[in-house]
Amino acid sequence: MSSTERVLITGINTNRKQYYDANSSIEELGELVRSVDGKIVAKITQSLKNPTTHYLGKGKIQEIIDLNKTLKFDTVVCNDELSPSQQKNLEKRLEPIKVIDRTALILDLFAKNAITKEGRLQVELAQHQYLLPRIAGQWSHLERLGGGIGTRGPGETQIETDRRLIRNRIKTIKEQIEKVRKHRQNYRKNRNRSGFITASLIGYTNAGKSQLLNVLTNSNIKSQNKLFSTLDPTTRKLSNKYNFKNNILLSDTVGFIDKLPTTLIAAFRATLEEISDSNVIIHVLDISDKELSNKYETSNKILKELGYNNKPTLIVLNKIDKLKNLDENLSEIEFHNNNTAYISALKEINIEEFITKLSYITDQIRDS
Numbered sequence: 573m574s575s576t577e578r579v580l581i582t583g584i585n586t587n588r589k590q591y592y593d594a595n596s597s598i599e600e601l602g603e604l605v606r607s608v609d610g611k612i613v614a615k616i617t618q619s620l621k622n623p624t625t626h627y628l629g630k631g632k633i634q635e636i637i638d639l640n641k642t643l644k645f646d647t648v649v650c651n652d653e654l655s656p657s658q659q660k661n662l663e664k665r666l667e668p669i670k671v672i673d674r675t676a677l678i679l680d681l682f683a684k685n686a687i688t689k690e691g692r693l694q695v696e697l698a699q700h701q702y703l704l705p706r707i708a709g710q711w712s713h714l715e716r717l718g719g720g721i722g723t724r725g726p727g728e729t730q731i732e733t734d735r736r737l738i739r740n741r742i743k744t745i746k747e748q749i750e751k752v753r754k755h756r757q758n759y760r761k762n763r764n765r766s767g768f769i770t771a772s773l774i775g776y777t778n779a780g781k782s783q784l785l786n787v788l789t790n791s792n793i794k795s796q797n798k799l800f801s802t803l804d805p806t807t808r809k810l811s812n813k814y815n816f817k818n819n820i821l822l823s824d825t826v827g828f829i830d831k832l833p834t835t836l837i838a839a840f841r842a843t844l845e846e847i848s849d850s851n852v853i854i855h856v857l858d859i860s861d862k863e864l865s866n867k868y869e870t871s872n873k874i875l876k877e878l879g880y881n882n883k884p885t886l887i888v889l890n891k892i893d894k895l896k897n898l899d900e901n902l903s904e905i906e907f908h909n910n911n912t913a914y915i916s917a918l919k920e921i922n923i924e925e926f927i928t929k930l931s932y933i934t935d936q937i938r939d940s
């Protein structure tokens with residue numbers, strides 16, 4: 573997405589039990605659009621029991637077409653992953669406006685932020701896997717030439733050729749990622765042999781994981797008010813100034829989000845294994861976020877899906893500098909005092925207390 577791209581964001585409220593209410597979810601979609609530098613010009617939501625064959629209802633689609641006459645947007649972004657046919661149907665109605673779904677937007681953001689070769693490979697894999705079932709739609713112009721005898725042949729052949737090329741590319745990328753993965757595994761084995769305890773910083777995107785890593789390890793990783801700033805894992809030794817008894821390595825890695833595309837989780841396995849091999853999980857949360865408890869639940873759900881939910885965990889409630897009092901935002905969640913630290917990574921408040929609580933956990937690991 574380019575910085576001049578004008579975007580209408582849209583979503584449906586299905587009234588089913590969801591981690592987010594529709595409004596917060598659409599606001600987050602807005603954050604995703606801003607993170608790829610798109611300019612939001614309008615927002616439209618609809619209450620529907622289920623998405624239609626066009627994702628939105630007829631009336632809403634007409635509303636969008638009418639709105640476009642004055643607002644002139646280039647792109648409509650939908651807040652769910654569209655099925656290939658929903659995507660095609662909606663595109664046909666809205667032509668020439670481009671239609672993209674939440675998954676494609678997240679993939680775009682990942683592509684923008686991937687720096688290392690490993691990161692790029694993983695994003696490319698996820699992109700191809702997303703594209704494969706959707707490739708037919710891209711040849712729909714041939715169908716519109718009239719369809720039937722004569723047009724079907726070349727179109728189908730081209731689709732098959734495209735699919736074969738994508739499948740080949742997927743195979744090559746998977747082999748390359750597997751090499752990186754083996755290399756990482758060996759590296760971690762050596763590290764564990766040399767007696768390090770390892771801790772992974774995990775949590776919702778934008779919670780302050782990288783900021784905390786920077787403070788604790790005296791580093792300078794990019795930390796910014798955009799979603800998915802970090803894609804590639806970074807591992808550093810805890811700074812000496814903390815006088816920590818145990819040798820500890822901290823890893824920062826990719827953040828979580830509601831409705832995280834499954835293609836991305838699968839593609840980022842090599843990166844996420846950094847978490848699976850660590851002894852401790854440091855779950856970072858933004859205490860000032862009004863969606864705190866939903867985001868906590870979402871992150872826990874993803875951890876569980878990945879199978880990393882039974883590790884010793886320290887909960888970090890970050891950004892306390894933004895609150896007037898500590899109880900302000902905690903009504904819905906109960907945290908155990910022993911494994912919870914209230915800090916500000918940015919203002920470096922209560923870092924010592926955090927270190928004490930982390931020592932408590934690492935001592936137990938050492939002694940077990």
Ligand SMILES: Nc1nc2c(ncn2[C@@H]2O[C@H](COP(=O)(O)OP(=O)(O)OP(=O)(O)O)[C@@H](O)[C@H]2O)c(=O)[nH]1
Binds near residue numbers: 776782
């Ligand atoms: N006020 C305040 N802002 C903070 C604090 N910690 C981090 N931030 C800000 O929150 C934003 C996100 O911080 P990051 O460290 O990039 O967050 P992250 O969890 O690494 O995010 P991703 O890499 O995108 O998953 C940045 O603008 C930080 O400056 C804090 O303690 N207080």
Ligand SMILES: [Mg+2]
Binds near residue numbers: 782
């Ligand atoms: Mg980060």
